Amino acid sequence: MVDAFPNADAQARTGRYPERESFGATRTGRARVAVAETLHRQDWIAELEAIRDRQDQKAFAALFTHFAPRVKAFLIRSGTAPDVAEECAQDVMATLWRKAHMFDGTKASVATWVFTIARNRRIDMVRKSRRPEPEDLPWGPDAEPGAAEVMALQEETVLLGKALATLPEKQRKLIERAYFGELSHSEIAAETGLPLGTIKSRIRLALERLRHAMS
Amino acid sequence: MPEIKHHLTDALLMAYAAGSLPEAFDLVVATHVSMCDDCRARMLAFDAVGGAVIEGTGGVAMGADSLAATLAMIADKAPEPRARPSAARAGRVFPAPLADYAGGDLDAVKWRRVGGGVADAILRTRGDATVRLLRIPGGVAVPDHGHRGMELTLVLKGAFCDGSEQFRAGDVEVAGDETVHKPVAMPGEDCICLAATDAPLRFNALIPRIAQSFLRI
Numbered sequence: 001m002v003d004a005f006p007n008a009d010a011q012a013r014t015g016r017y018p019e020r021e022s023f024g025a026t027r028t029g030r031a032r033v034a035v036a037e038t039l040h041r042q043d044w045i046a047e048l049e050a051i052r053d054r055q056d057q058k059a060f061a062a063l064f065t066h067f068a069p070r071v072k073a074f075l076i077r078s079g080t081a082p083d084v085a086e087e088c089a090q091d092v093m094a095t096l097w098r099k100a101h102m103f104d105g106t107k108a109s110v111a112t113w114v115f116t117i118a119r120n121r122r123i124d125m126v127r128k129s130r131r132p133e134p135e136d137l138p139w140g141p142d143a144e145p146g147a148a149e150v151m152a153l154q155e156e157t158v159l160l161g162k163a164l165a166t167l168p169e170k171q172r173k174l175i176e177r178a179y180f181g182e183l184s185h186s187e188i189a190a191e192t193g194l195p196l197g198t199i200k201s202r203i204r205l206a207l208e209r210l211r212h213a214m215s
Numbered sequence: 216m217p218e219i220k221h222h223l224t225d226a227l228l229m230a231y232a233a234g235s236l237p238e239a240f241d242l243v244v245a246t247h248v249s250m251c252d253d254c255r256a257r258m259l260a261f262d263a264v265g266g267a268v269i270e271g272t273g274g275v276a277m278g279a280d281s282l283a284a285t286l287a288m289i290a291d292k293a294p295e296p297r298a299r300p301s302a303a304r305a306g307r308v309f310p311a312p313l314a315d316y317a318g319g320d321l322d323a324v325k326w327r328r329v330g331g332g333v334a335d336a337i338l339r340t341r342g343d344a345t346v347r348l349l350r351i352p353g354g355v356a357v358p359d360h361g362h363r364g365m366e367l368t369l370v371l372k373g374a375f376c377d378g379s380e381q382f383r384a385g386d387v388e389v390a391g392d393e394t395v396h397k398p399v400a401m402p403g404e405d406c407i408c409l410a411a412t413d414a415p416l417r418f419n420a421l422i423p424r425i426a427q428s429f430l431r432i
Contacts, residue, residue, distance in 0.1 A: 069274025112266030
């Protein structure tokens, strides 16, 4: 399935180096927004940092406008009643604010992080208890992650999103159904149309970082 | 941590990321991922797929006063404290998610003898699947059993072999519907495992079948 995404890989090759250099030279949130804008995409990290550092309500409003309706749609699609989903989406966004200092850009994009919060909230509602989560991996002494690692992971995530967006309709629908909780584990295991290889081949940089982390 | 040779399947990691596993399997996945950086990276990739799904989802409009209501909610509550500081891993047998369910580390487990020197401790989870800790003395076999569902067996301490395969600390065995397997603890120290199953096991010998009723597996 890897062959299905020549464009995404080509963009990775052409986009990577100038982007990383400019990012390495400027580490403030404002500069990061500028870099993101030149790439015509939005990674929301500057907004999250503004919330974390300055309790910036304007930055929160921007995140809210973008993510809250998506979270609500995700919850409804996953079987939550619309009025509960409205309340729950507010709750997810409030969690985003309260946990802004815990976001780790070397492990997830902001969209991914929002997804995990919404997913866990949905599971917690059903089980009335916290879902078991892996123990946080302590970074090794020489492996303290920096801006380059954040950018690398964010890039990989954007590429993964592009790769998924260009999948044939049938495969894309299958992935959505899996994430809306419509496929059980055995259905996922039996379904040959899911592009698991593609998914695995992305986020390779994260894998490399993690390999060195546990020392 | 020795090198882990037996990993979770992509389907399990995807189902965990999608949130569609029963709680008992969630616990085994979270515990294995706590010990295995390879599966952690794959899990993060499957989480990222969820991010892409949310990003690509057309939204459903929020109520007109929803932002104000959310800001009011935020004002009412203090920020979350940072995640628990990672206590020294050295000396701990149970990663954090398992310790949460077991009420502490290995020394806190209240074992129940189930015969043949084997002991177990069932951990409370919701849903049909069940999960328990197993303590198997070195050289002792877990009764021969087939499955009607799936069984995940994660080694926490010691080792077992199943046929020609060896499973050591951190390794997880994924046994499916038709697998007839016979795990035997390697000679030496006790083998401590975390085992989840989504259907009662079916023992292939008469005596263990009777034992099954009190093993509750």
